[in-house]
Every structure is written in structure tokens, then in C-alpha cells.
Amino acid sequence: MSRSRIVIVGAGFAGYRTAHTLSRMARGAVDITLLNPTDYFLYLPLLPQVATGVLEPRRVTVSLPGTLPHVRLALGEADGVDLERHEVTYTDPEGVRGALSYDRLVLAVGSVHKLLPVPGVAEHAHGFRGLPEALYLRDHITRQLELAAAAPDPESCRARCTFVVVGAGYTGVELAAHGRLFTDALVRKQPLRHGIRPRWLLLDIADRVLPELDPRLSATADRVLRGRGVEVRTGTSVREATSEGVRLDDGAFVASRTLAWCVGVRPDPLVEGLGRPLERGRLRVDACLGVPGHPEVFACGDAAAVPDRRGPGQYTPMTAQHAWRQGVTAARNVAASLGHGTRRPYRHRDLGFTVDLGGAQAAATPLGIPLSGPLAGAVTRGYHLAAMPGNRVRVAADWLLDALLPRQAVQLGLVRSASVPLDTASPELARFPAAPTDSAKDLRAQEAPNHQEEPHEQQ
Template sequence: MERPRILVIGGGFAGLECARRLERKLAATEAQISLVAPFSYQLYLPLLPHVAAGVLTPQSVAVSLRRSLRRTDVIPGGAIGIDPRAKVAIIRKITDQEIVEPYDYLVLAPGSVTRTFDIPGLTDHARGMKTLAEATYIRDHVIAQLDLASTTLDQNERAERLQFVVVGGGYAGTETAACLQRLTTAALDRYPRLDPRLIKWHLIDIAPKLMPELGDHLGARALKVLRERGVEVSLGVSVKAVDEHAVTFTDGRVIPSRTLIWTAGVAASPLISTLDAETVRGRIAVTAEMRVPQFEGVFALGDAAAVPDLAKGDGAVCPPTAQHSARQGKKVADNLVAALRNQPLQPYYHKDLGLVVDLGGKDAVSKPVGVEMTGVPAQLVARGYHLMAMRTNVAKFRVGCNWLINATAGDDFVRTGFLARQPARLRDFEYTDAYLTKEQVREHAQALQAKH
């Protein structure tokens, strides 16, 4: 008898946790497990600001899928369309070869992409912080601005290169601004020709508060830390337009700048739009058991799914966080096992364990299990949480060693240069234009099946 085929789309927190738990709970004879991922690692997203700032090396936050998984087939590519009626996924491999992958059970965990708006120049000039390549590029770019500003005689060019704008007052934006501001401050000793007063970091957000999820006290504490370091934080403000030389704010200010880092939220992977399924604000609607009700054997979770938040109630859905994604991955695996064994499925219910925000150095704000903390204790909690959450001991060891080396030896402010002179638009890093339309999926799948 042929084993049921379980296909997991996505190797992030949700997809990897699901596949790991399936391996533990199912015998090899019970199911064939495959996971589709464009890269051979799970990206530990919360530490990307540390990569951008050079505190961690890129490899440190790239948790090996093949070290984490033992008998799951890892397909190197990305799903560009799903035909749930024919029970096939269209996969584009990293060689650009397209194949059709059949399944009996499908787990949709494709994650999210950077959310953008119809702002003139945004998609051409903004840089994201969603991928490892983007974080590495931003580090190179920021150091390049210091290199170029220190040698130019053009005062306007120097002003443009030494002002940096980060959009988004959530965790990603706040940590990015905090860590990169520390990078440029520490680098000043290596650039004696630069006037420290010319280096300016701007953090803006349309919301009236910084990181409102932390509560008024901790949010105000984080705001105070940033402003004391010289970061200009503007709330109730967004971007009106951006070009190669300046960023225009909605309050009328024009900031001479060649660096716009965009972290203003996320949107579900475009893969979701290839299915003819109900959505909630762009995320696929699922039951509390994370089933997609329109299609048999299809589950969805993580950033791409509107999973009901039973802990909050009142129709709330779980926010797109790593904490929820990892725990949803485990619950979906449990429900898949139950489905295979004709047992009842269980709803996802999770009480938030708290929040941690690493502002670099000795600065942090944390709220583990509702206890508010600041300074060094909060930093220890934040870094301890990240080490605990990483999926392999090798990754934990690398991150811990990197933190120690950076704290004792500092940074050499080296540009790797491997992305120099390459397009650095959001779509270049996140492949948002790679997907089929839902009208194309059925025809495309049939053509591929006939071909092969």
C-alpha cells in the first residue's frame, strides 16, 4: 500500500516545526514527508538586525534544514501555484525547472513578504529586512555610505549618505534602527574625517506609539533609549515619496538620504492568491484546527493564515510572529497525525509567553510572562529566549560565540561586496513576481503533467 504523501510548503518557523514533529510522531511506514524551501535553512528572523549590524554572521541565523530533519525530502525551490482540486503543487526549483508535486495532505506555511503601499518610488528605492540577503546587503550598504561620505568633497552628497531612514515602529524596525545606529556610532573611530554630528538616524511610524504591544511603560522606555542615542523618532508620520537622493515625509519634511529601510509590516505570501479560498486581510481563512475548510486535506498556518486566536476571542486572529508560527507548526503536525489515524483534531490555543526587544549593547526591554524588565536583565532574557528558540545546538553555539566575540573584539566594518552593483529592490530579494495567477494554475499544472 502506498504511503500518504504530506507536502509542507515553506521552511520557516511553521514549516520546519511541523516537519520535525511529524518525523517524531509518525513511523516511516505511515507517511512520506516532503518539504519545499528555496534555501536549505530556516532563517531565524528575529536576529536579522544583528546580522545587519555585524553582531552575528549570516550563517549564525541560518539553521540547517538537513541538520534539523532526518527523513524528510527537502525540495530546493518554491511553490508558485496550488491546485487543491487536483491535489498538486507547482514547484519552481532553484534551477528554474518547474515540476508538479502531488500530495494527499498539504501544509501551507509559505510565510510572508514585506508589505508595501502605493508610494512613489518606494518599490524601487526601499530596502527590506525580511531575508538574509537583505540584511547582508543593508550592512554592506550602510558601511559603503560611510566609506563614500568620508572621501567626497560634495557637501550635499555627504549629507545624503549620512542620513538613514527606517520606516516601521514595530519590533523589526525598532531593533533595526537601534542596532544599525550602534554600528555607525562604533565605526566613527575608523573614519576620522567624518563629523559625528552629520550622521543621523530617523525612525518613523504612522502609529501614535512605539511598539504598542509592549504597553505604555516599556514602549516609552524604548523610545527614551533611542532618543538618548540620537535617533530621531517621529510618530504619526509616514513616507510620501522617495527617490535616489531624498525621502519626503507626510508632514512635509524632506530628508536628504540614500538609505530607506522599510519594515512597515508584512503581507501573506502571494502564493495564497493562487488558491480560490476565502481570505481575511490577505491571509487564508482557516478553522481553529488550521484546516482550510474549502479543500480536503489542506492546512494553513503561520504568517500566511488567519488562525483564530482563541486566547483573545472576539474574532481575533493570531499575529504573524515567530512564537505563534512555531507553535502552530507543532499543532498542525499533531492534527495531521490525528487525521491519518482517524482521531479527532484539536484547536490551536496558545497564551502569549511575552515579548523581547533587543536594542543592542546593554539596552533591551522585555515582558516575559507579563513581567516588565529593562536594561541588562531584559537583555539577558531576550538573548536567552533567542538561544532557547533556535532549533539546533550548532546554531545556538554559533550565535553565542558571535555575541561574545562582538562584545570583546568589536567590529572590523568590512563590506563583503558580493551584492555590489546588483539590483536591491524588494522584489529582487523576495521574488514577489514569481507566482502564477489562480486562473493560470490549473492549465499550467495540466501542461506540466502532460510534459513529464
């Protein structure tokens, strides 16, 4: 290859895999720049385990400089793309503006929270899309139980140890399943008032949990959740959120200090400014992930509407595994556009899904075979270890320690809720001030995993 300038925007599943594949193919023959606000790739599927004390935060992060040879990291948040001038503008972590020129551009900017017009949600809900949000939620849950144990009256105690999760997709199900185990472990060390136990509610407007997945997976997850004591309420939505709790669409009020918002994601707004055709906010691309009219620009992952060859007029869903696989296709087609290899359309084959339900429980359908219980748990964790581009030994060690030792119930105090507001939060934009507070204002923050309010396909 000639020393062409390749700029990749975003280091999520699609961007990281594009950069990794290109770095192996080019081996220094091209200039590859990866623009990302942080210096790590975040393995989103395991984020619920960070929020509930199973894994330490660094276990789910993979160093970009340490794992991407021949790739230059530019720290910053992209804020504009000039398709005519072949230039990407960005702002670095210190607020300095910069620009990157390119011969080939790969847009892999991913997705952000999806907000619905529900009064009070932006102010009082917790999202779940990044490491700062997971750390804040872990502190928040721990703090609420500690305050509940010292509450002066039963009503306040019940409200503080009631946790409401909205959205029974992949992220919400995993968060509720892991969260229930986490709070049960905490109150064993610091009991609440007599007769009061942590309460978890999982709400969704759909008629079943995991509505996008195989009904067998849904049934397994529902059985485990209910058996664990999670109140699953399908066909239910939130009418209003306040600092004191949530009002449901049937008029009932649930007193709570915790509302986890896991209703889904939407494409990053950056693609809206390109002036190119969109499909429900996603940038339309051809089967080879190219942007029509701009042969030098490619897009993949959540921000790209990639044609699904299994059905005319359909597009691949916004899942981590599609993003991961599209990254390989994008890299190969970028190389082909430079005269090395042949363009290939994106193809995929679903080999099954996995849902980690905490402890030894999981639901999985490898090769279409429905599994549950410890066997599904082994398959699920084996899949995650195989899929992670780093930290496998450390993750496995944390799982072993969690099985043998009690979890540490301490507040780290690294993230204030104002640093992760739900209406603007992304994994990269959050900041890390000194210590948390616990006023009503603190109930602004966070949103699924996972990778992905979407399910995880097995490769």
C-alpha cells in the same frame, strides 16, 4: 501510519516546526516532503544583528537536511496548488518546473513585503526580510560611511551618513537601535568631517514606537533610542522617496542615500490563487488549522487566518511565535487525519514579549513583568538561544566576541541591490551576483526581523 504522502510548503517558523514535529512522530512511517527555495531555516529575529555586524550570516541559518530526519527536501518556489488534483507545482533554482502529489498538504508559505502606494519607495527603499537583504544592507551602510568620509562637501557627507527607517514596529526599532551602534563604531575608525556624525531617523504614522505592544515596552524602547541619538518621529509618514532622499508628509526633505522599509508584511500571494475564502489576504482555516471543504489541506503561519479563541471574530496576529506554535498543532492534526491521535484546536497563551535594543539594552515583559536594561538584555538573549533550533553555541560565541572585540568594517560584495528589489523580494528569491555597485539604482532593496515585522512572544 500508512505511507501517506505529506507535502509541506515553506520552511519558515510554521513550516519548519511542522516538519520537525511530524518527522519525530512518524519516524519514517510516512513520506514527508518539504518544499522550500533554500536549504535552510532562517531565524529572522536575529537578522538585524547580521545587518549590523554582530553575527555572521550562517549563525542565523539552520540546515534543513541536517536537522530534519525522515524529511525529503525539494528545492523550489511553489507557484500553484491544484486542490482537486492534490498537486503542488513549483520551479526549482535552475528554472525547471516540477510537481508534487500529496495525500496531506500543509501550506506554510509565510509573508512578503507590504508596499504602500508611496511614489519612489519600490525603487529606492531597502527591505528587510531575508539574509541576502541583510547582507546587502550591511555592505550598503559600510559603503555609505566610507564614501561620506571621502565626500568633497559637507552636504554630501551628511546625506550619505543619514539613515531613515520607516516603521517603528519590532523590525524598525531593532534595526534603528542596532544600526546606530554599528555606525558609531565604524566612524570611530574612520572619522567623518568635523562636526558631522551618523544620523538615524525612525518614522512611524502611529503615536508611539512599538504601537502593538505593551506601553511599558514602548516607553523603554523610546527612551533607549532617544538616549542613543536616534531621532524618533511619530505621527510622521513618507510622501515620496527619491535617489537623493525622502520627502515627509509635512513637506520637509531629508537628504539621505538610505531608506529602510519596515512597515510590515502581507501574506504570500500564493494563497490568493487557491480560490478559497480569505481574510485580509490570509487563507481562512478552522480552529484545527484545516481548510474548510478540503480535509486533506492545512495552513498555518502568516498565510493563515487562524481563529483567536480569546475573542469571537478575531484572528491570531502574524507573529513568529504564533507560527512556531501553530506548526506543532498542524503536525498533530495531520497525524490525527491519518488515524493517529485526536484533532486539537490551536490554543495559545501570551507569556510576554522581548525587544533587543543592542549592546546590553533590551525591553522585555516575561510573565507580564516589565524589564529593561542589562537584565532585560540577558532575558532576551537567553530566550533567543532557547528558541533557536540550532547554532546556539556559535551565536553565543559571536555575542561574546562582539563584546570583547571591535566589529570588522568590510564590504563582502556578495549581493547587488538589483538582486533584492523591494517590490518582489523574499528571503528565498534573491540571487547572489558577484559585486555591488553604488549608483542610484542600488537603492532598490530590503525589509522585520524579524520574524517578522511583528513582535516576538516569549514561549
